Amino acid sequence: MKHTKEELDHFLDFLKEVEEVAGKMPMVILESTGHYHSPVIQYLEEQGIRYILLNPIISYQAKKPVYGM
Secondary structure: OOOOHHHHHHHHHHHHHHHHHHOOOOOEEEEOOOOOOHHHHHHHHHHOOOEEEEOHHHHHHHHOOOOOO
């Protein structure tokens, strides 16, 4: 997704479609990517969309398989 107003508006339309099906607005989860995530977060905040910003190291650790369980 490009970080343009048009692309972000399209993403918001998608979130609204999910809201119609699920009955509530989904929470957006994204990785902190230097400064690249900043326009997305600003847009989400302006729209009142809840989000979680993950550290990429934590995200990577969560993807690792758990052995011994």
